[in-house]
Amino acid sequence: MLLITCPYCEETLPEAEFAYAGQAHVIRPENPSGQSDEQWEEFLFIRENPKGPHFERWRHLHGCGRFFNAVRDTVSDKFLTTYRAGAPRPDLASLGGDAK
Amino acid sequence: MSDAVTALRGRSFTGMVTVEDAGPVGMVTVRADLADETVRAALAAAGSDLPEAGGLTWSDDGGTLWMSPDEALILCAADEAAQKASALARALDGSHALVADVSQARIVIRLTGRDALVREVLAKLSPADLRASAFPVGRVRRTRLGQVAAAFWFPAEGEAMLICFRSVADYAFALLSNAAAPGSDVGHF
Ligand SMILES: [Zn+2]
Numbered sequence: 001m002l003l004i005t006c007p008y009c010e011e012t013l014p015e016a017e018f019a020y021a022g023q024a025h026v027i028r029p030e031n032p033s034g035q036s037d038e039q040w041e042e043f044l045f046i047r048e049n050p051k052g053p054h055f056e057r058w059r060h061l062h063g064c065g066r067f068f069n070a071v072r073d074t075v076s077d078k079f080l081t082t083y084r085a086g087a088p089r090p091d092l093a094s095l096g097g098d099a100k
Numbered sequence: 101m102s103d104a105v106t107a108l109r110g111r112s113f114t115g116m117v118t119v120e121d122a123g124p125v126g127m128v129t130v131r132a133d134l135a136d137e138t139v140r141a142a143l144a145a146a147g148s149d150l151p152e153a154g155g156l157t158w159s160d161d162g163g164t165l166w167m168s169p170d171e172a173l174i175l176c177a178a179d180e181a182a183q184k185a186s187a188l189a190r191a192l193d194g195s196h197a198l199v200a201d202v203s204q205a206r207i208v209i210r211l212t213g214r215d216a217l218v219r220e221v222l223a224k225l226s227p228a229d230l231r232a233s234a235f236p237v238g239r240v241r242r243t244r245l246g247q248v249a250a251a252f253w254f255p256a257e258g259e260a261m262l263i264c265f266r267s268v269a270d271y272a273f274a275l276l277s278n279a280a281a282p283g284s285d286v287g288h289f
Pocket of ligand 1: 007060063065066
């Protein structure tokens with residue numbers, strides 16, 4: 001069973017209690033009206049698809065209900081770390097991950 | 101006033117454990133930062149001591165369940181919930197908090213029987229670690245039961261209490277009854 005640590009509940013719990021919620025750190029433009037079509041396309045649709053560590057949002061759906069961020073290796077499905085929403089991207093080297 | 105009934109209307113099923121409607125229960129939800137000392141003190145003064153993370157306080161007339169870092173569920177007699185909610189709201193006046201009587205939103209199911217079998221019935225339906233060492237009396241677990249959200253705890257050995265939304269009462273009852281079907285024990289615990 002895949003276990004995920006909720007950084008709010010500070011508990012390591014089964015994946016079935018969580019929901020995936022897309023790529024993390026997608027920054028909403030400060031001035032939405034000033035965005036070109038291409039910039040909107042980039043913001044709304046264009047996502048990374050790495051083979052290796054991926055920064056992604058998860059939600060502790062059957063628990064506290066909060067969104068948080070995680071680094072998951074898409075090859076091994078291993079969670080390298082989880083951290084609270086709003087916290088900076090952790091350094092991959094320190095996680096033993098290998099950015100590709 | 102009309103008689104209060106639950107969505108299960110007193111149903112019960114006895115298989116390898118007994119699954120039964122726990123009847124009307126007063127439930128008051130408190131959303132606030134549960135680590136905040138002001139919040140804790142205000143709730144304690146209003147008669148609801150907050151448990152530590154993942155825990156509960158429990159007595160025959162009710163209890164307080166830790167639901168998340170910013171949510172507690174206070175259980176009391178069904179006819180005291182409205183009064184309890186207004187007392188807690190007064191106590192938290194001025195804090196960043198929300199109090200609501202949610203007694204009609206959820207139902208409570210009680211499971212009784214041999215402790216190992218009560219744990220087994222829940223373990224068939226939930227990903228929670230139900231070993232007595234991992235989930236002792238005094239802890240509460242918010243998780244899922246089959247397809248729906250549920251929370252449960254053990255008030256005593258051989259007894260579990262489970263809450264889920266009223267709208268899925270039939271599903272939860274049928275699910276638990278099926279998992280408790282006579283002869284379906286697998287002897288895991
Ligand atoms: Zn959580």
